[in-house]
Amino acid sequence: MTDTTTISRESPPVASQETVIRISGVKKSFGHNVVLDGFNLDLHKGENIVVLGKSGSGKSVLIKCIIGLLRPDDGEIQVFGQNVTELNHDELDQVRARVGFLFQSNALYDSMTVRENLEFPMRRHWIKLSQQEANEMVMEALDNVGLAHTVDMMPIELSGGMRKRIALARTLILKPEIILYDEPTTGLDPITGKEISDLMVELQAKYQTSSLIISHDMKCVERTADKIAVLIEGKCHALDSFDGLKASADPVIKQFFE
Amino acid sequence: MMAFSAGTAYKADIYRNMPLTIPPKMKFFFEETGHIARFTGKFFTEGFKPRYEFQEFLRQCFLIGNKSLSLVGLTAFILGLVLTIQLRPPLLRYGVEFELPYIVADSVIREIGPVITALIFAGKIGSGIGAELGSMKVTEQIDAMEVSGTNPFKYLVVTRVLATSLMLPLLVIMSCSISLLGAYIGYNIKGQISFELFFGQIFQWLPFSAIIPSLIKTLFFGFAVGMVGCYRGYHSTKGTEGVGRAANATVVISSFLIFLIDLVAVQITDLLGFTS
Ligand SMILES: Nc1ncnc2c1ncn2[C@@H]1O[C@H](COP(=O)(O)OP(=O)(O)OP(=O)(O)O)[C@@H](O)[C@H]1O
Numbered sequence: 045m046t047d048t049t050t051i052s053r054e055s056p057p058v059a060s061q062e063t064v065i066r067i068s069g070v071k072k073s074f075g076h077n078v079v080l081d082g083f084n085l086d087l088h089k090g091e092n093i094v095v096l097g098k099s100g101s102g103k104s105v106l107i108k109c110i111i112g113l114l115r116p117d118d119g120e121i122q123v124f125g126q127n128v129t130e131l132n133h134d135e136l137d138q139v140r141a142r143v144g145f146l147f148q149s150n151a152l153y154d155s156m157t158v159r160e161n162l163e164f165p166m167r168r169h170w171i172k173l174s175q176q177e178a179n180e181m182v183m184e185a186l187d188n189v190g191l192a193h194t195v196d197m198m199p200i201e202l203s204g205g206m207r208k209r210i211a212l213a214r215t216l217i218l219k220p221e222i223i224l225y226d227e228p229t230t231g232l233d234p235i236t237g238k239e240i241s242d243l244m245v246e247l248q249a250k251y252q253t254s255s256l257i258i259s260h261d262m263k264c265v266e267r268t269a270d271k272i273a274v275l276i277e278g279k280c281h282a283l284d285s286f287d288g289l290k291a292s293a294d295p296v297i298k299q300f301f302e
Numbered sequence: 303m304m305a306f307s308a309g310t311a312y313k314a315d316i317y318r319n320m321p322l323t324i325p326p327k328m329k330f331f332f333e334e335t336g337h338i339a340r341f342t343g344k345f346f347t348e349g350f351k352p353r354y355e356f357q358e359f360l361r362q363c364f365l366i367g368n369k370s371l372s373l374v375g376l377t378a379f380i381l382g383l384v385l386t387i388q389l390r391p392p393l394l395r396y397g398v399e400f401e402l403p404y405i406v407a408d409s410v411i412r413e414i415g416p417v418i419t420a421l422i423f424a425g426k427i428g429s430g431i432g433a434e435l436g437s438m439k440v441t442e443q444i445d446a447m448e449v450s451g452t453n454p455f456k457y458l459v460v461t462r463v464l465a466t467s468l469m470l471p472l473l474v475i476m477s478c479s480i481s482l483l484g485a486y487i488g489y490n491i492k493g494q495i496s497f498e499l500f501f502g503q504i505f506q507w508l509p510f511s512a513i514i515p516s517l518i519k520t521l522f523f524g525f526a527v528g529m530v531g532c533y534r535g536y537h538s539t540k541g542t543e544g545v546g547r548a549a550n551a552t553v554v555i556s557s558f559l560i561f562l563i564d565l566v567a568v569q570i571t572d573l574l575g576f577t578s
């Protein structure tokens with residue numbers, strides 16, 4: 045694991061005014077099930093926003109809309125100033141090469157080794173690399189999550205928490221400018237959870253990455269969040285800092301901090 | 303009494319609504335047919351546009367051929383052997399035993415070889431494709447490919463369908479050859495014939511071109527198996543149960559399609575005068 049103990053959240057990096065993701069009035073339903081109902085949110089460069097919400101409230105749906113895996117019924121999503129709902133396949137791929145996505149279910153490729161899993165996004169995004177450079181990148185990414193020894197194993201041989209960390213390494217390998225984390229610390233022990241949270245903060249400080257984080261783990265939320273967006277009934281119910289929301293008198297918000 | 307009246311009420315209800323509602327099963331059938339047609343259409347529109355996943359195609363060809371080689375070879379051998387042994391008594395009765403090599407070869411090459419090989423292929427490869435893509439779908443691996451700069455339809459579906467369409471005809475050539483070898487051995491259990499005479503007999507009557515219609519129809523068999531497997535896998539519903547169902551449905555549907563295509567193929571070859 046990288047040495048992240050020196051990172052402190054006393055002075056969070058100042059987010060610039062540049063907006064990297066702008067979500068405006070996004071609506072999404074599945075049949076009669078209205079999931080998102082006019083959701084608005086802006087993510088600035090170098091900022092970590094945590095999305096809080098009950099299970100089934102549509103958090104995963106929201107970030108899948110951002111990456112273009114789901115198409116919103118209405119509204120606009122701009123990533124780096126481009127409206128993802130209107131891009132063609134190639135343009136979308138170019139945007140996706142700059143965005144990392146951590147799946148809630150990890151989505152590691154069962155038929156490939158850990159190394160092939162990590163190489164997959166590099167090879168597919170047309171990134172020209174020698175075998176040596178590719179190896180170095182793979183080892184660096186694995187070192188970041190403390191799993192360098194698993195490089196030639198198959199995903200099936202790993203524990204649940206290890207798979208989560210491999211998935212995280214795969215998300216981070218291309219050094220994306222925006223990272224969408226879907227429950228990065230769920231299923232991890234508190235120590236590893238803390239290390240992952242620290243890694244997320246470290247990345248933000250080092251590369252000025254912007255992240256949208258979905259998490260129920262309040263320790264992780266407290267450590268990583270610059271702001272918290274509360275998703276209730278398909279809308280952004282509140283947007284404030286951790287302390288601001290913790291002090292809130294709103295009973296709906298209070299539930300999350302109990 | 304209660305049950306009876308409830309039953310009639312239900313029936314009356316159905317008749318009353320008849321012009322407005324389609325029975326759910328029928329609706330499902332039509333919807334499913336529409337979806338498969340669209341999926342197949344997508345294969346043709348996406349499959350011939352770059353980027354071409356040539357490496358993955360070769361890898362699939364290798365895997366598909368390699369996986370089914372031994373099973374197809376063994377069954378083909380037994381098929382030729384058994385067919386020869388069983389056809390001998392009736393031919394003896396009519397005194398045309400010398401026709402045995404030709405009759406076996408003709409039925410193996412034109413019909414039994416392609417169809418049996420395709421059915422085995424559907425069971426082994428089709429179900430494998432259905433299960434593999436199904437589990438990739440439910441564990442979001444297909445979505446992960448999509449966000450990694452890959453068009454999963456091209457990477458997974460187009461390569462597999464092309465590979466099954468190419469490999470099945472090749473497997474059929476192999477299986478027919480092995481069947482004839484089995485037939486030769488089967489002949490020699492009770493009778494005696496030299497290798498040269500046996501194959502001389504066959505090709506005296508059977509033109510080499512007889513294999514062409516077989517290969518063309520097996521290309522369609524292979525296409526059907528690949529397409530159905532990919533479709534069922536790609537659209538399998540959430541959960542591990544859906545994966546099993548995708549594999550199972552692939553075998554059932556593609557086996558049925560094989561016979562359907564066979565039926566159409568025999569009409570066409572007959573019209574074109576290929577059957578004699
Ligand atoms: N592909 C889909 N088809 C139909 N309904 C869907 C689909 N994906 C999500 N839903 C529905 O959308 C709603 C929100 O799902 P989502 O996965 O976003 O929840 P979540 O907030 O991520 O919950 P969790 O914290 O449990 O992961 C759920 O009611 C779910 O049933």
Ligand SMILES: [Mg+2]
Pocket residue numbers: 103104105148226
């Ligand atoms: Mg979720």
